[in-house]
Amino acid sequence: MIATPARAIALVAGLGIAAGTLDYATRPPVLPDYATVRARWQPSESWLYDRHGTLIDSARVDFAARRLAWTPLDQIAPAARDTIVAAEDRRFRSHAGVDWLAVGGAARDRIERNRPRGASTLSMQVAAFLSPALARPGARGWFDKLRQIRAGRALEDRWSKDQILEAYLNLAGYRGEAQGIGAAALGLFGKTPASLSHDDALLLAALLPDPRADAAAIARRACALGRARDCARFPAAVAAMLGPARSLALDPGLAPHLSERLLTRPGLRITTTLDAGLQRLAAAALRRQLLGLGGTRARDGAVVVLDNASGDVLAYVGGIGGASTAPAVDNAASYRQAGSTLKPFLYAQAIERRYLTPASILDDSPVQLDTASGLYVPQNYDRGFKGPVSARTALAGSLNVPAVRTLLLVGVEPFRDRLWDLGYRGLVEDGAYYGFSLALGSAEVTLLEQAAAYRALAERGRWSAPRLTLAQPASPSRAIVSPAAAWIVGDMIADPNARAATFGLDSALRLPFWAAVKTGTSKAMRDNWCIGYSDRFTVAVWVGNAEGDPMRAVSGTSGAAPVWRDMMMALHARSVGREPPPPADVQASRIAFADGTEEPRREYFLRGTAQTMIAAAPAAARRPRFTNPVAGSVYALDPDIPIDRQRLSIGVSGAAAAHRVLLDRRDLGPADHAPMILPGPGAHRLRLVDFAGRVVDQVMFTMR
Numbered sequence: 001m002i003a004t005p006a007r008a009i010a011l012v013a014g015l016g017i018a019a020g021t022l023d024y025a026t027r028p029p030v031l032p033d034y035a036t037v038r039a040r041w042q043p044s045e046s047w048l049y050d051r052h053g054t055l056i057d058s059a060r061v062d063f064a065a066r067r068l069a070w071t072p073l074d075q076i077a078p079a080a081r082d083t084i085v086a087a088e089d090r091r092f093r094s095h096a097g098v099d100w101l102a103v104g105g106a107a108r109d110r111i112e113r114n115r116p117r118g119a120s121t122l123s124m125q126v127a128a129f130l131s132p133a134l135a136r137p138g139a140r141g142w143f144d145k146l147r148q149i150r151a152g153r154a155l156e157d158r159w160s161k162d163q164i165l166e167a168y169l170n171l172a173g174y175r176g177e178a179q180g181i182g183a184a185a186l187g188l189f190g191k192t193p194a195s196l197s198h199d200d201a202l203l204l205a206a207l208l209p210d211p212r213a214d215a216a217a218i219a220r221r222a223c224a225l226g227r228a229r230d231c232a233r234f235p236a237a238v239a240a241m242l243g244p245a246r247s248l249a250l251d252p253g254l255a256p257h258l259s260e261r262l263l264t265r266p267g268l269r270i271t272t273t274l275d276a277g278l279q280r281l282a283a284a285a286l287r288r289q290l291l292g293l294g295g296t297r298a299r300d301g302a303v304v305v306l307d308n309a310s311g312d313v314l315a316y317v318g319g320i321g322g323a324s325t326a327p328a329v330d331n332a333a334s335y336r337q338a339g340s341t342l343k344p345f346l347y348a349q350a351i352e353r354r355y356l357t358p359a360s361i362l363d364d365s366p367v368q369l370d371t372a373s374g375l376y377v378p379q380n381y382d383r384g385f386k387g388p389v390s391a392r393t394a395l396a397g398s399l400n401v402p403a404v405r406t407l408l409l410v411g412v413e414p415f416r417d418r419l420w421d422l423g424y425r426g427l428v429e430d431g432a433y434y435g436f437s438l439a440l441g442s443a444e445v446t447l448l449e450q451a452a453a454y455r456a457l458a459e460r461g462r463w464s465a466p467r468l469t470l471a472q473p474a475s476p477s478r479a480i481v482s483p484a485a486a487w488i489v490g491d492m493i494a495d496p497n498a499r500a501a502t503f504g505l506d507s508a509l510r511l512p513f514w515a516a517v518k519t520g521t522s523k524a525m526r527d528n529w530c531i532g533y534s535d536r537f538t539v540a541v542w543v544g545n546a547e548g549d550p551m552r553a554v555s556g557t558s559g560a561a562p563v564w565r566d567m568m569m570a571l572h573a574r575s576v577g578r579e580p581p582p583p584a585d586v587q588a589s590r591i592a593f594a595d596g597t598e599e600p601r602r603e604y605f606l607r608g609t610a611q612t613m614i615a616a617a618p619a620a621a622r623r624p625r626f627t628n629p630v631a632g633s634v635y636a637l638d639p640d641i642p643i644d645r646q647r648l649s650i651g652v653s654g655a656a657a658a659h660r661v662l663l664d665r666r667d668l669g670p671a672d673h674a675p676m677i678l679p680g681p682g683a684h685r686l687r688l689v690d691f692a693g694r695v696v697d698q699v700m701f702t703m704r
Contacts, residue, residue: 028151029131034163037130041070041170044183046263048255050276051312051470057259058251062266065173068182073166076181076193081165083201087225088208089122092165097123097156098149120148122168123159127151129171169193174204175211175242188241199233202226203241215242254279257318257330262469271470273312278305278571282315285566287322289543289559295323298528298554300546302331303563304451305571306538308458311466311474313448314537315567319546326546332448335426336527336544338441339520340398340556341450342419344457344489345481346406346439347395349418351606352485355409358392358492359591359603359614362402366630386501388597388616395489396498398519398556400440407439419443421480422453422463441520450531451540457516458533460583461486483583488604490516490580493532508561511568513576519556526550528559532568534577539567624656624671624688624696631699647676652688659696662687679703 032040044062049055060066073081085092091099099121120128127148128134134148155164174184181204185193189200196204199222206221207213213221215238222238223231254276262270282303290301299322305315318330350356364386386399394402407415413431415438420427426444427434434442448466456463461481467474481489492498494516496505503509509517509532517532526548531540541560544551551559568577582588585607592600594615605611628651629635637646650661656671663686668675671688681703688697 028127028147028154029133031127031130031151031155031158034159034167037167038070041067043067043069043267045069046259046266046268047270048259048263049269049271050274050279051272052276053271054276056252056254056272056274056276056279057256059256059259059263061263061268065179066177066183066187067179068186070170071166071180071182071193073162073169076166076169077196077201079198080181080193080196080201080204081169083198083225084169084205084208085122085165087205088125088168092122093161095121097121097152097154103149121152123155123164124148124152126164126167126171127155129167172208173211174207199226199237203234203237215239252276254283255316255318257332258316258468260328261330261333273307273310273314273467273470274316275314278315279317281570282317282563282567283320285563285570286317286541287320288566289563290320290322292562293543293554293559296552298543298545298551298559299323299325300329300331301541301543301560301563302447303567304332304447304540305567306451306455306466306540308455308533308536308538311452311455311464313466313468316448316468324546329546331542331544331546333446334546335444335446336542337522338443338445338450339522339527339529340400340403340441341445341518341520341529341531342441342443343395343398343403343439344493344518345418345422345453346403346410346415347391347492348457348461348481348485348489349410349415350391350406351488352482353410354606354609356391356406357603357605357609357611358390358488359605359611360391361388361597361614361616362391362394362399362405363387364389364394364399364401365627366401388595390593390598390614392492392495392498392603393501393598395492396495397502398499399502403439404436407436412436412438415439416443418480419453422456423465424449424453441522447529447540447542450529451538454518454531454533454540455538456480457486457490458535458538458580459486460580484585484606487580487582487586488606490533491582491604493518494579503557507557508565509557511565511577513572514579515568515577517561517564519561521556521559524550525552525554528554528556530556530560530564532564534568534572535580536575536577537568537571539564539571541567620655622654624652624654624659624690626686626688626697626699627651627653629686629699629701631701633701634704635701636704643678647678649676650674650686656688658691659688662689 044060044065044067045058046061047055048057089099131151134151170180173179175188178184178187181193184204185191185196189196202222202225203218205225206218215235219231219234219238222234255274282305286301286303290298300319302319303315303317304313306312307314316332318332319327321327347356366385385401389399389402412435416427416431416434424443424445452463452466460483461479462477463480464477465475494514496510499509515532515534517530520529521527526544528543528551541563543554543559582604587605587607587610589603589605589610589612591603591612591614594613628649635648652671652674659671661668661671661674663677663679664684668677683700683702686699687695689695
């Protein structure tokens with residue numbers, strides 16, 4: 001039967017509609033170009049580098065999959081490239097996106113109901129990686145296959161073969177969460193893609209069809225791909241590959257706490273101011289010291305090293321793990337009580353205001369101060385008192401009572417403000433909150449703040465924020481302490497003779513070159529500090545327990561100081577530290593002490609305050625006060641001594657000739673002839689009153 005024109009037209013139209021429908025149904029998604037895919041690649045990691053470009057640490061930020069940086073094709077071992085191409089798409093270099101021979105073989109297997117073989121080329125698989133809808137679960141029909149074929153051909157029209165292969169190797173999933181040959185090589189073999197061997201490549205190729213296959217199946221497939229006669233080596237290789245993850249095998253892990261702080265987004269590459277060699281040195285020195293102390297005495301520590309001239313942080317060790325029960329705590333940034341480490345800034349303020357000179361005599365004897373919460377009775381570390389001492393000896397020897405007396409001169413509020421200006425941002429309360437204990441370091445500070453504040457002394461009183469990354473602009477410095485006061489205080493804490501009475505002549509604080517240093521120990525032995533500087537570097541060390549429990553048998557010179565010494569010696573191995581020259585307004589003078597309190601010496605003063613003879617003020621110039629009993633004392637009667645032989649003496653100093661002593665409400669007579677007393681059991685108040693009846697001093701004590 002001859003078709004009529006109308007039927008022919010209808011047939012052609014039907015075929016056209018069918019072709020159009022088929023074209024629409026199998027039309028692949030629009031795929032991005034190679035440059036866009038590279039630009040969109042987002043690693044799951046971020047990396048930290050030292051100032052010279054050396055990798056010092058990394059951190060995983062995205063936990064959806066494990067991806068490293070995009071690996072260029074020329075950084076992948078040829079054995080890996082060739083082996084994977086041979087296993088997945090052996091005619092990759094000759095087809096145009098579709099291997100028709102493989103497609104025909106797959107169709108024949110389906111018709112003959114044989115085990116189907118894969119027909120997807122690398123181009124088709126890359127297209128599926130870029131548009132997951134092409135390979136959605138259940139997408140096995142002819143329409144889906146046609147879409148994949150068309151997508152593979154479209155990709156070949158826009159991408160080169162090398163670009164397709166490079167994208168495949170980076171986008172393919174291997175074992176577990178590893179995506180890309182970079183993560184697979186590092187996580188499974190502890191290698192870079194460039195160092196993969198032929199057997200490594202066989203194992204990776206064996207994983208690609210089924211990354212979740214068991215070890216025996218992977219070994220069999222690797223053997224088949226390698227066409228090896230002897231396959232005995234593959235089971236052991238697979239067992240090693242599937243063993244403990246080695247994803248950080250090439251990561252030195254030198255600054256985990258800093259990486260946690262700085263690496264906040266995936267793909268970041270941050271160049272720090274750290275020096276990898278110094279970072280290793282600081283971590284080793286801290287680890288060695290903590291091992292020597294033992295985990296039962298101190299478990300944690302931290303080290304910060306600054307370059308004085310630039311403010312760059314050259315080493316930042318927030319902890320080393322070891323016996324730590326809180327290894328994730330960044331001890332370099334944690335707030336802890338400062339102990340005696342704030343004293344140099346207090347004395348600098350007193351010298352700057354001309355209240356004191358290094359030769360001024362301070363009384364290291366019992367003192368009690370009235371506060372809103374009761375009497376405050378400071379004591380020294382060794383529970384003893386040294387009597388009259390110079391300010392130099394008091395600071396270098398870290399005596400507490402003279403520091404409190406100095407705070408009385410300076411004022412709590414001005415001292416608190418000075419500390420805030422020096423970068424101590426933990427002091428968020430006013431001076432009244434801290435009270436007189438601020439002189440002894442009751443405020444909480446961080447190790448990095450400590451290093452920055454001491455660097456200001458090294459830089460003649462100019463403070464600026466330390467710099468952690470090279471991209472961070474250097475902050476402008478500002479004058480906080482006068483250059484002369486900063487220099488004089490540095491000279492005081494660099495004086496080994498001045499600290500000898502407390503620390504001895506051969507402590508860890510004494511170096512064979514000039515360095516200023518101060519230790520500190522907080523209440524109940526919870527924190528041990530050692531911060532000091534040379535003309536070029538500032539080193540700050542903290543030792544303690546991250547959880548805040550007290551240390552056992554750790555002192556200022558046995559805890560943090562040995563680490564400080566090791567770092568200073570290493571930093572100056574080639575060039576020793578030199579004493580900085582004094583500013584123009586510092587004057588040197590030979591002094592002597594009239595009563596032989598200390599040996600004659602050369603001393604430094606602000607110009608206009610120099611002296612040659614240091615003598616005690618006459619009694620008439622001193623404020624009347626009790627020297628005995630000490631406020632807060634508790635006395636007990638001894639049953640083995642006759643009661644008439646037991647008495648308590650009253651000591652009064654200063655111009656007290658016109659004053660009287662009152663015990664509770666009883667007048668004991670003139671202060672210069674105060675009798676021996678025996679109060680009854682209970683609390684007692686001893687008062688010193690002037691001729692007008694005003695109380696000029698008082699102490700509380702208890703008899704039992």
